[in-house]
Amino acid sequence: MPVIIGTAGHIDHGKTSLIRALTGQDTDRLKEEKERGISIDLGFAFFDAPGGERAGIVDVPGHERFIRNMLAGAHGMDLVLFTVAADDGVMPQTEEHLDILHLLGVRRGVFVITKSDLVDGARLAAVREEIEVLTLDTTLEGAPIVPVSTLTGEGLEALRGEIGALLAASPGPPPPGYFRLPVDRAFVIHGHGVVVTGTAIAGAVEQGGTVRVLPGNETARVRSLEVHGVPVPRAGHGQRVAMNLVGVERTDLGRGHVVCDPRLLRLTERFDGHVQIRPAARRPVTSHARVRLHIGTAEVMAKLVILGGGQLVPRASGWAQLVLTEPVLALRGD
Template identity: 40%
Template sequence: MIIATAGHVDHGKTTLIKALTGKNTDQLAEEQRRGLTIDLGFAWLHDTQAGSIGFVDVPGHSRFIRTMLAGLAGVDAALLVIAADEGPMPQTHEHLVLLELTGIERAIVVISAIERASPQQLSNCLKATQQLIKDTRLAGSVITLVDAISGRGMDELLASIRTLALTTPIRNPDGLPRFLIDRRFTVPGAGCVITGTLLNGRLSTKDQTSLRLAATNGEIRLRGIQIDGKPVSEIVSGQRGALNLTGAVNHTHPQRGDWLLNTDMVQSSQRLDVHLRVLPDQNVHRGTLQIIIGATAVSGRLVWLDQSAGLAQLLLDKPVHSIVGDTVILREPAANITLAGGQVLDPQGRQRGRSKPESVARLRALVGITSASDALLTELQHQAEIDLHSFAQRWNLSKTQIRKVMTHPEVLTLGDMALSKSRWAQSQQRLLQVIQIAHASQPEQLGVHQQVLLNRAIPDLSQVTGQTIIKQLINDGQLRQHGTVLALPDHQPRLPEQDQKLWPKIREAIKNAGLRPPIVGELGDQLGLQRDEMLAVMQRLQAWGYLLPVAPNRFYLPEQLGDLAAVAQALCKNSSDSGFLAAEYRDLSGIGRNLTIKVLEYLDRSGVTYYRAERRYLRPAWRDEVMPGGV
């Protein structure tokens, strides 16, 4: 386990750690000259019963609060040190507040330097300390009286530390690795070395997991691991260590505050949805704040979403990495005071609609949830569907973990998306209702175009999910399909008498022409109609769903969309990048250059293909199969 010190400057934190471990954590020359901890210090205690215990010695001076907070990131417990002859001092109070805000509730309160205090001073200190922690997370913590120089009380302190270590829950090593960096230096012959804490997962020199820094691009390779100066092959969640890195490192990164992550977990955001506790007598203003997360500090501002519930969005000046549950601290940089603290609810905060009642209700429901399974069910109550990759990133879930979360009987998985069974059933009913209304209001319609139906009935669901629901309704016999047009099985469209006579001839002429249907004027000549008269008929049939308007004077049958898509599918299948040029489509289809351009633009509008850098690519729903045709 890892224990951090906390307490006022000169209350004996560093002396205490040296007495426990034999190491002086003040390694900087300036620290030794001034007798003042400036940077983080580290030491190890190897106990035969409790195992290896790492200590993080943090500075107690008010000027180094940011450094102190970096030391608290990822620790399991704290030693709150109070000098017997002085009692609780200003930084004692602030450090206690910071322990509260960072969620550290396992601690030992150490009254130090007892031999330089009079009996009255010791009594006063003890009473003041008990009062100090009375209504905090540390209430009930063991209070130990020690003098690190004489050794008095150190055996009792060691026994308390041992008990604390043995009763602290072991961190779950599941999940992807997240290593929080607090130091970086260069070792001759080895190169870049970082130290820090592995907050999640595991890292091994045998398993060459693809790693990256959250702040940069480029792959990082792990060459070696040391714990307390000894080479090891693996480090697991909750352990401190030193990592020897190679690959995409430079003079700027890695640095304190960077994250070393599995490549699948690399994400960052400038918008964090958070749940905050504002300290008494403090006010979080709308100006620039210092926001500390992990071991880094960034400038930003706060927008309240529901102040009474402590819900807010932090707008940061630069992106940071975080996951659900990470701690954030808000400070006033000019006055050097702490204003508030809390946890991240969503590390990918929404830009649009963040203040809508449904968005705030979602965040309110997520407060206090620590289980990814519970969070998924809660999310599905407030969202139509969830992108599983994004959800896994927010919760730092491995592929095995996300599959386990998906086993809940109420959850349906559709590719990379998840939705609830109740939402699936509601969406089916809504689709059928919209088609029933369309049939009743416009009986001459062949049906409703699929894209129109999706936009009207279930606009909050993705295209892939909507198309999957439609396919299920077709397979169950609840819908009938005419290319891209959908109708109820018993629907019998009633065209006006004149159009009813013309329609079979129009359909036959277009069908026989294959992928190059006649233009409106040519079709009018075949049927004995003037061009304008023929165009009016075609536009009516288009409006009723019988024809697809690929160009103002060129129409296809709905089922021919599958044939047009099949050409694109064949080109993508035989392409090295799964894309194709317009000229390649022209050559394979044989429909000519001008019509090719119109057809491809229509396929883009219809959601079959998309255009990028002179090439076109199939959208996911059309990659594996072409929608069946047939009237």
């Protein structure tokens, strides 16, 4: 089954440098990113494993100001490369990114101790212990930990082996469902028209088929499909997909929209869900609190109504209803 690899980790802990060392591809595509030396938006690449599998890569920013971009990239992640710099150790966004991945249920990954050439063996052992303690009682508890230097190349082959082993351990067939692709980019190519990209989270789509764009309820035809830059007649769950659409304008869609099967029509402005409060939360969450909902690549303001009233303290969980300021496409299990 196709797999999406994502990155996670604190700013300047070497996520983009690691992807460049593994793939030879630079995921920083914006001028500002290259000038400032930090990732601001999502970056994309692919990884060819020793066993022949090709996996898509989504490289996310680590700065706390760009957490919404990190969330937009994390929604379709099957496997994570989680970087922790050897000189810094665990930092605030290390903890925040781990909380997010735990809430999303990401269970496969490798912790990469980057910049290993800067420290001695005792420091590497200390950082390894920090990671092991931090991940206790999370979905990534027990994940392999590999020290790596992108400067000397030390540890890269061991890391490739760990990634290959995780990719070879297939999680089984993709879940059933209608095609859905939360859009993370939309642009126009002269002579071709509107192109959208995203991670397909369910179902499949074929060249020449019809899709719907939500919200907006626009109908479009799929002129062509690409996966990792290669034209394909069909694409689906677990793949990074680029779609050339006919019948819509660039202004009709962007990040936060969903390209989906035409049979998916119903948007909602309220739904019930199980809510878990981060351990690092500074205060309890009370009923009717205003929150930001991140679903797919969308970000929507909402009111959180705790079923039964009361409040949820850090580490607690319970059922609540989310009342949104604008409609989204939300299905059971999202």
